[in-house]
Each structure stands twice: as C-alpha cells, then as structure tokens.
Amino acid sequence: MVELNSLALAHLYLSSDTTIDYNAFHAAAPNNQGHFNAMRLKHEASTCCLGNQETLVTAKINSRALILFTICVAMFSDGFTYGIVTPVMPFLLQDENLLIKNNVQLTTSLLIAAFSMGDFFGAPLCAWYVDRTASRQLPWYFGIILITAGSIIFGTSTNIAMLMCSRILHGLSSSILYTVGLAVLVDTIDKEEVGKWMGTAMSCNNIGIIVSPLLGGIVYDQAGKNAVFGIMLGLGALDILLRVTMKERPRTIMTFTATTDSSATLVEQTEKHKPLPTITIPSRPSSPTTNDSKPTIHQTPRSRCFPGILALLRQLRLLAALYGVFINETIIASLCATLPLFVPHHFHWTALPAGLLFLCIAIPALAGPLAGALSDRLGARWIAISGFTATAPLLILLRLVEHDTKVQKIFLCMLLTLAGTAVTLFLAPLGAECSFVAEETSRVMACDLYASSFSLMNCALASAGLLGPLAAGGLMEAVGWKWMTVVLGCFCATGIVPCALVTGNRRMAAKMAGEGRGSIVFVG
Secondary structure (H helix, E strand, O other): OOOOOHHHHHHHHHHOOOOOOHHHHHHHOOOOOOOOOHHHHHHHHHHHHHHHHHHHHHHHHHHHHHHHHHHHHHHHHHHHHHHHOOOHHHHHHHHOOOOEOOEHHHHHHHHHHHHHHHHHHHHHHHHHHHOOOOOOHHHHHHHHHHHHHHHHHHHOOOOHHHHHHHHHHHHHHHHHHHHHHHHHHHHHOOHHHHHHHHHHHHHHHHHHHHHHHHHHHHHHHHHOHHHHHHHHHHHHHHHHHHHHHOOOOOOEEEEEEEOOOOOEEEEEEEOOOOOOOEEEEOOOOOOOOOOOOOOOOOOOOOOOOHHHHHHHHOOHHHHHHHHHHHHHHHHHHHHHHHHHHHHHHHHOOOHHHHHHOOHHHHHHHHHHHHHHHHHHHHOHHHHHHHHHHHHHHHHHHHHHOOOOOHHHHHHHHHHHHHHHHHHHHHHHHHHHHHHHHHHHHHHHHOOOOHHHHHHHHHHHHHHHHHHHHHHHHHHHHHHHHHHHHHHHHHHHHOOHHHHHHHOOOOOHHHHHHHHOOOOEEEEO
16 A cells, blocks of 8 residues: 655645545545555645645646757757768768769768668667556667667777768667657657647757758868767767756556446556556536445456557557648658759759758748647648648749849748648647647556657658658759659648548547546555
8 A cells, every 4th residue: 555645645635626435535545554544645635736836836846847958969969960960971981982883972882871770670669668567768768779779889980890880870869869769758748738749859859850960061061070979989988978957757547447337437547567546536426326336446467469550550540640741751861862962963062051041941940839739729731731731832932043133032932931830830730730649648548658659650750751852863963853752742732631531620638638537546
C-alpha cells in the first residue's frame, strides 16, 4: 500500500474534477500499519491544496517549459547535424582526396544514403524498445552519445570508411532523438495543445535542416573542417546539459476498461518497475449498487508491442498522415538539393546569397505553432487540405523564374516565402494526427504506441530525405528546372485526396473525452 504525503494529496485534490468518494479510499486502504484513512485524506487534501496550490502550479509550468525547450533544441540539433555537412561534403572529399572512383556525386550520394539508412532502420528498433520500458531516459542518453560519437569521428576522419561510420551514427541518433523527443512531448502537454506543440517541434527540425547548409558552407569556407566539427560538438554538449537538467514527467498510460455499469473507465497509470494498486473514484453514481461495489483494481498488461506497429500500419488515417509528412520532407529536401545549383547558373550568385535564399523557407517555418493551434481548434483535415492546395500552385509557379533580372529575383524570394508558409499548414496538423491515431490504437492494443507512431513518421521523413534529392536532381538533369517544379507541385497536390478522405476532422482527444464518461481510476 502506498503512503501519500501532503503534497501528493494536494496534487490529487487539485487535479481531480470529480467528487471524491472517501469511503472508497477507506475501503482500499484501511487504517492499519500507518496507512492513511478516509478522514486524514479529506483533511490533508483540502488543507494542503490551499497552501500548496501556487507552488504546484508554478513547479508544473517551470518543469513543462524546460521539457518543451529541451525537446525543441534536440529537434533543432537533429536537423542541424543532418544539414550542416551537406554543403561541406563535396569540398571535404576533394580537399582530403577521399573520393570513391574519383566521383564526387557518387561519394556524396553514398554518404547521404548512409545517414538516411541509419535513420530509417533505427527508428522502429528504438520505438520497440521505448514502448516496452518504463523510462525514456536511457534511449535519449544513448542518442546523445551516438550523435557525439558521430561528430568526433567526423572531425577526426582520415578515410571514407570513417565518414560513412560517422553518418550512420548520426542517422541512428536522429532516429532516437526524433522518436523519443516527440513521445516525451506528447506525454508532457495537454491533449488540446498537441497540434500547437507538435508544430513547434517539427518546425524547429525543419529550421535546423534549412539553416544549417548556409552556416556550414560559410564556416567551412572561412575556418575549415575543425570549425564545423566544433559546432556539432557544441550542440551535442548543449543537448547533454539540457537533458541532465530536465526532469522528465512520470510516464502515463491510458486505457479503457469496462465497469459493472458497462460504462467506459478511464485508467491513468504512471509506470513504475512494479505494478501498482488503483483506487476508483466514481464521478457520479449510476445506480444504488454502484457505490457499494468494491474499488476497481486494474493493471495494464505488459504485452509485446511490436505487432502494434502492424496495427498502426493498418490505420488509413495514419497512412494519410505519413504520406503528407513524406510530401513535406520531399519538398524541403528537393529544394535544398536543386536551388544551390539553379541560382548560381541563372543569377550568377555566390554561395553566400544562395545560402541566404533558404531563409525565405526557414523563417515562415516559425509559423508552425500557429498552424498547430488552428488544427487544435478547427480540426486537422481542412487546415492540411488548405496547405496542400496552396503549396502545389506555388511550386509550379517557380517555373516562371528564368531570367537574371531584379524582378525575377524578388519573385523567386516571394514564391519561396509563400511556399514555406503554406507547407507549415499541413506539417503540424498531420504530425498531431500521428499522435491521435497512436492514442486510439494504444487503447485497443493495451500498450503504449506513441513511440511506434513517431518512429513510422521518422521513417517517412528519412525515406523522403533520401529519395527527394535523388529524384529532384535526376529531373533537373533530364528535363530542367521548369518541369522539375511542375512535377514537384503535382506531387504535392496528391496529398489532398487521402487527407480529405480519412484525416480526422476533429481532435481525437475531444472524441475520447466524449466516449470516456465514467469512473476515473487513479493509481496510488
């Protein structure tokens, strides 16, 4: 039996919106061997909440802010580490004579593929482990160790094998930090804010991907490989510092069980290494016999959750969200691969103005939280559809940029800014959709599938990061800039139909709240 102190009782008293049945507490914890009785619970909870309410609320806000900041920094570092070596790699390979068969394009493509393959295969394995364990600290620390080790190997590399190993480690760390970070994010925030904070985290990742090539190119040109290596190590050190400082909230699993009155019972369980007893607090008696029944004792089964990934893949709603995320990453990766080749040829720009052009895409990504908040309020479907509908013609209009004039340069910047804004309209809502589908499927499978859902999203991002530049680069060589932009715009438009058919039109959290009117079960 668990002995509750005053602060814990106050937290229970404050967090409950229901009328507490103290008889149920007394029945579950009789007054012997120093355990609390019903009168002490009532007295301490009501008294302590008055003195500790402000302390509890303040501590909750401070803890949450640090967790969210840590996750956003980790997401930014993930994208930054991926992108900072992209402009550096061709020059590094030639300067240090590390080419395979004297082919710059082949060697660079293999290094990009090494990162994406590590990212793609690492995510499901990470999710399988995270969904089966009580704490997410170990995989997070492991991810930080991998990204640091990869950076050290990159900085000390003397042959192509070391560079390949570095990129594989960076890919594996990316899969871990992305999957675990989003899972912790969902555990931390309220359900009605999932879209807003999902948009914030994913926008941080996109900003890192877009800004890092500019900074990496400038730093390598001015100070060499060691300076790039120093930036990567600095971000790793910041990640470690924030993660050590962050106090992760106890992990919570929610399932629904049936009670004697056939109503749904919401079970909120904080995972520990040992099963814990539960105490039922009826929100409203449905019949005279309900109050006389014994408290519900519930233990969430520790099932093997790997088949849960297969259950997620059967959800059309999740597949539509993953396809939308794949489209988003394909657009970003394709533009990052083709714009540095297009603008020097047409506008005779050097590396600096070509890199600054990416700010037109990066700055609008800051609107990710706004797009997420809109999806929280209005539903994901129509926000995402509007994003696809607006982005597709903007990408096609890029084909009109073909002359070296001031008007054309301004027109290009305007189109990229509008496209960067429109892309955020479907990235944040569809990222939140992955969370809602995971929540619904977790109830059916009786195990936590948040990490599994985000690992699938990470796989979609990794595959797009690999295929997008290859496809866009091939189209540029085969049919030119004009038709490449047309193909990219038409590909974006293909996301409208699945989104319109299966994407949720209201938040899953609200739907579950409507279905879950029953007894609330607290684990003590």
